[in-house]
Amino acid sequence: MTEAAKGSRAAGIPGLVRGLAATARTLARPTHTSEYPDAPPSLPPRSRGVIALLAENCTSCMLCARECPDWCIYIDSHKETVPATTPGGRDRQRNVLDRFAIDFSLCMYCGICVEVCPFDALFWSPEFEYAELDIRELLHERDRLGQWMATVPPPPALDERSADPAEVSALGKPARAPRAPRQAAAEEGQA
Amino acid sequence: MSPAVEVLVRTVAVLAAFLVLPLLVGQTEHKVMAHMQGRLGPMYAGGFHGWAQLVADGVKFAQKEDVTPAAADRPVFRLAPAVGLVPYLVALAAVPLSPGLVGADAPASAVLVLAATAVGILGTLMAGWASANKYSLLGAMRAAAQLLSYELPLVLAVASVCLAAGSLSLTAIAGAWSPWWLLWQLPGAFVFLVAAVAELQRPPFDMPVADSELVFGAYTEYTGLRFAFFLLAEYAGIVLMSLLFAVLYLGGWKGPLSGDLGWLWTLLKGFVVSVLVIWMRVAWPRLREDQLQRLAWLGLVPLALLQLALTGVWVVATA
Amino acid sequence: MGQTGEVTTTDGPRELTVGMGAGGLATADMVLNIGPQHPATHGVLRLRIVVDGERIITAEPVVGYMHRGAEKLFEVRDYRQIIVLANRHDWLSAFANELGVVLGVEQMLGLEVPERAVWARTLLAELNRVLNHLMFLGSYPLELGAITPIFYAFREREELQAVMEEASGGRMHYMFNRVGGLKEDLPAGWLDRVTHAVRAVRGRLPDLEALISGNEILEARTRGIGLLSPEAVAAYGVSGPIARASGVDMDLRRDAPYLAYPELFAPGGPGRVVTRTAGDCLARLEVLLEQVHVSLDLADACVERMRSLPQGPVNVRLPKVLKVPEGDLYTATENPLGFNGYYLVSRGEKTPWRLKLRSASFNNIGVLRELLPGALISDMVAILGSTFFVVGDIDK
Numbered sequence: 001m002t003e004a005a006k007g008s009r010a011a012g013i014p015g016l017v018r019g020l021a022a023t024a025r026t027l028a029r030p031t032h033t034s035e036y037p038d039a040p041p042s043l044p045p046r047s048r049g050v051i052a053l054l055a056e057n058c059t060s061c062m063l064c065a066r067e068c069p070d071w072c073i074y075i076d077s078h079k080e081t082v083p084a085t086t087p088g089g090r091d092r093q094r095n096v097l098d099r100f101a102i103d104f105s106l107c108m109y110c111g112i113c114v115e116v117c118p119f120d121a122l123f124w125s126p127e128f129e130y131a132e133l134d135i136r137e138l139l140h141e142r143d144r145l146g147q148w149m150a151t152v153p154p155p156p157a158l159d160e161r162s163a164d165p166a167e168v169s170a171l172g173k174p175a176r177a178p179r180a181p182r183q184a185a186a187e188e189g190q191a
Numbered sequence: 192m193s194p195a196v197e198v199l200v201r202t203v204a205v206l207a208a209f210l211v212l213p214l215l216v217g218q219t220e221h222k223v224m225a226h227m228q229g230r231l232g233p234m235y236a237g238g239f240h241g242w243a244q245l246v247a248d249g250v251k252f253a254q255k256e257d258v259t260p261a262a263a264d265r266p267v268f269r270l271a272p273a274v275g276l277v278p279y280l281v282a283l284a285a286v287p288l289s290p291g292l293v294g295a296d297a298p299a300s301a302v303l304v305l306a307a308t309a310v311g312i313l314g315t316l317m318a319g320w321a322s323a324n325k326y327s328l329l330g331a332m333r334a335a336a337q338l339l340s341y342e343l344p345l346v347l348a349v350a351s352v353c354l355a356a357g358s359l360s361l362t363a364i365a366g367a368w369s370p371w372w373l374l375w376q377l378p379g380a381f382v383f384l385v386a387a388v389a390e391l392q393r394p395p396f397d398m399p400v401a402d403s404e405l406v407f408g409a410y411t412e413y414t415g416l417r418f419a420f421f422l423l424a425e426y427a428g429i430v431l432m433s434l435l436f437a438v439l440y441l442g443g444w445k446g447p448l449s450g451d452l453g454w455l456w457t458l459l460k461g462f463v464v465s466v467l468v469i470w471m472r473v474a475w476p477r478l479r480e481d482q483l484q485r486l487a488w489l490g491l492v493p494l495a496l497l498q499l500a501l502t503g504v505w506v507v508a509t510a
Numbered sequence: 511m512g513q514t515g516e517v518t519t520t521d522g523p524r525e526l527t528v529g530m531g532a533g534g535l536a537t538a539d540m541v542l543n544i545g546p547q548h549p550a551t552h553g554v555l556r557l558r559i560v561v562d563g564e565r566i567i568t569a570e571p572v573v574g575y576m577h578r579g580a581e582k583l584f585e586v587r588d589y590r591q592i593i594v595l596a597n598r599h600d601w602l603s604a605f606a607n608e609l610g611v612v613l614g615v616e617q618m619l620g621l622e623v624p625e626r627a628v629w630a631r632t633l634l635a636e637l638n639r640v641l642n643h644l645m646f647l648g649s650y651p652l653e654l655g656a657i658t659p660i661f662y663a664f665r666e667r668e669e670l671q672a673v674m675e676e677a678s679g680g681r682m683h684y685m686f687n688r689v690g691g692l693k694e695d696l697p698a699g700w701l702d703r704v705t706h707a708v709r710a711v712r713g714r715l716p717d718l719e720a721l722i723s724g725n726e727i728l729e730a731r732t733r734g735i736g737l738l739s740p741e742a743v744a745a746y747g748v749s750g751p752i753a754r755a756s757g758v759d760m761d762l763r764r765d766a767p768y769l770a771y772p773e774l775f776a777p778g779g780p781g782r783v784v785t786r787t788a789g790d791c792l793a794r795l796e797v798l799l800e801q802v803h804v805s806l807d808l809a810d811a812c813v814e815r816m817r818s819l820p821q822g823p824v825n826v827r828l829p830k831v832l833k834v835p836e837g838d839l840y841t842a843t844e845n846p847l848g849f850n851g852y853y854l855v856s857r858g859e860k861t862p863w864r865l866k867l868r869s870a871s872f873n874n875i876g877v878l879r880e881l882l883p884g885a886l887i888s889d890m891v892a893i894l895g896s897t898f899f900v901v902g903d904i905d906k
Contacts, residue, residue, distance in 0.1 A: 022717050158695045160698065333564075
């Protein structure tokens with residue numbers, strides 16, 4: 001109980017009257033609701049609304065599909081042979097994404113897929129207005145997932161006390177090559 | 192005007208008031224409650240601040256399927272909403288808005304109004320019994336128990352006013368009213384207000400419909416238009432009791448500039464009382480059934496008797 | 511509104527004699543199923559009660575309508591995926607639920623969590639506690655017929671949920687804990703917004719309290735109702751605010767401290783354990799109301815502390831495949847609803863061999879069987895609400 005509440009009770013104001021007074025005070029103040037469909041909510045960039053796919057980055061490595069706790073990501077791909085670019089070189093193989101779909105009727109919005117993607121192909125978008133009348137429509141295929149990319153916000157700046165990014169802290173560390181320690185130290189001094 | 196036309200005009204006027212005033216109170220409740228809770232309430236229906244919300248609700252109710260449970264006592268179940276609604280219509284006809292503006296000017300209109308409103312509760316009892324639902328039954332039992340607790344103080348409080356005015360006619364009571372009554376009849380007014388809220392089954396005395404306990408009490412099984420009738424009865428009840436309070440305790444049409452606009456004063460005072468009824472719902476929790484009984488028999492009845500004695504002594508002393 | 515204590519406290523079966531006619535009116539007891547779909551059970555708890563009129567003779571909680579097999583599912587999930595499921599059983603205390611899992615795994619791994627992560631976790635856990643209790647302060651009066659407090663409570667919840675969402679991305683299922691710390695660092699300026707939100711909530715709480723504390727009707731409905739003795743608390747394993755309202759002074763934050771609680775609950779710190787001795791519904795309400803204030807103070811202390819911490823990470827680098835060494839460990843945390851425990855048995859795999867979940871609500875509602883008989887149906891709603899359970903936490 002706050003001091004204020006204690007004080008007013010000490011003053012002998014019945015609780016029923018205080019209830020009436022509190023509601024009357026609220027009546028006199030402006031409302032605190034937001035008029036949602038008319039006024040879109042401002043959501044933080046980290047808000048987990050929908051998952052967007054940047055298909056160009058996807059290598060069909062299947063990490064997201066395997067890590068998903070309820071297996072709601074469907075990926076089909078095939079291997080394609082890329083002819084050697086240099087004469088005498090070897091032909092290379094690469095994965096071509098045929099299908100990438102997320103079933104949002106199963107998705108638990110945990111974000112593990114976005115977290116594990118090693119090639120930055122998946123992103124969170126705060127967009128949330130994709131309710132459907134038919135549950136099957138919640139299966140978003142590659143195109144639909146790609147369209148969400150336009151709504152992905154840039155990540156927020158981090159707290160001033162956060163650790164430096166890996167790239168920055170790597171600069172401060174001694175280089176890994178143990179063969180030429182003097183040379184590495186010299187480079188570090190220049191940096 | 193021939194008598195037949197006059198009857199027709201009066202009937203239509205009362206019916207119109209019966210349909211419009213409860214909607215006004217309902218809309219006021221929507222908006223006042225919303226703002227007391229920091230919300231806006233309905234904003235879309237009808238365009239301007241959702242003024243047509245209750246009309247839209249009515250249309251929705253009319254479209255809904257009218258379900259009668261298989262195990263229900265069909266005739267009773269279907270008749271109950273009418274029994275709950277019509278008495279308020281009858282009572283409203285007898286409430287004067289100004290000396291000349293009254294649906295049916297009965298000589299003993301105070302008695303008529305009290306008698307008519309007491310019938311309304313039968314609708315709830317019938318609904319609860321006929322629904323073949325345990326929650327409905329419990330709700331009806333609570334309503335019956337509640338009836339015992341508020342009816343006596345209500346009648347005693349009105350009796351005191353009648354005694355003070357020396358008449359059973361509402362028109363005459365308001366005519367005899369003077370501002371001094373505000374103090375003199377204050378205990379009676381308090382008793383009347385509390386008992387009226389209990390009769391209306393409005394918070395803090397909404398135990399018969401307590402949604403968190405009995406789902407919706409006697410009205411649990413009702414749908415569509417029949418359910419809407421019960422809702423209408425509740426709000427018509429608020430209108431009736433508020434107007435009655437205005438006429439009995441607040442002098443009805445008496446006020447500055449009350450020449451031709453006296454009826455406006457009655458409506459205004461009634462409106463203030465109904466806002467008070469709404470306010471109580473917003474601010475307070477619900478009592479328990481036995482606590483209402485306790486309040487009624489240990490608080491309201493003695494207070495009403497005291498008021499009656501006080502009024503009697505004063506009337507005799509000043510006669 | 512007079513006191514009606516003597517009406518409600520009857521011991522043993524009541525004799526009901528109706529003096530009507532020659533032999534009295536025969537009465538029969540009625541079996542009433544409260545739930546699984548009922549406004550007062552917030553979820554799918556079912557109570558099978560036998561009533562004599564409105565007086566409850568026996569009451570039996572029937573649980574399991576929402577059983578999702580969480581423990582079995584844990585066994586085929588790695589320690590990151592478990593968090594997804596673990597934060598869902600008590601959906602009002604998602605952060606605290608996540609916490610128990612990662613604390614256990616970290617302890618078994620012998621992992622040192624960065625200091626900033628420890629304080630951030632403590633802060634988020636306390637904000638989560640406030641969110642949880644605000645839900646109670648809104649829904650409990652609603653069950654007693656007061657319709658406004660829930661709007662006031664949700665306004666404050668919204669304030670705190672905004673900062674929680676800004677940091678974690680989730681409004682209910684934060685998914686912000688990871689083994690070794692937090693998912694990612696806090697956004698810039700977030701601490702200021704927490705301070706602002708906490709101040710705003712504290713500033714407006716008197717409005718909510720004006721509707722609840724000291725309200726004569728509310729007190730008449732709750733005082734002396736649902737008396738829970740300390741013995742029953744011990745017998746049924748009741749914990750959390752409900753146990754403390756019966757005078758059982760135990761709080762794992764103080765008694766078996768984890769995270770940054772040793773410092774917060776040290777003498778002179780902002781932490782204190784709220785207790786009441788009455789053991790009735792009112793005492794439970796008072797404990798939960800006062801805990802909101804304590805948790806807001808704790809949150810402020812955490813923010814202050816975080817401002818003075820040196821720069822550093824909020825998580826540690828983990829191997830790609832995280833395997834917990836063989837062994838077993840029971841980790842208990844003081845969740846908003848009571849003791850929340852995870853018994854983790856690992857056989858050195860990347861999934862647990864067994865992860866037993868001890869949830870607070872399951873034990874707390876067991877005692878309903880003792881609390882309800884003798885009460886009226888109206889009291890049942892008051893008692894049910896005051897034991898503050900989450901159905902997901904019961905059925906798991």
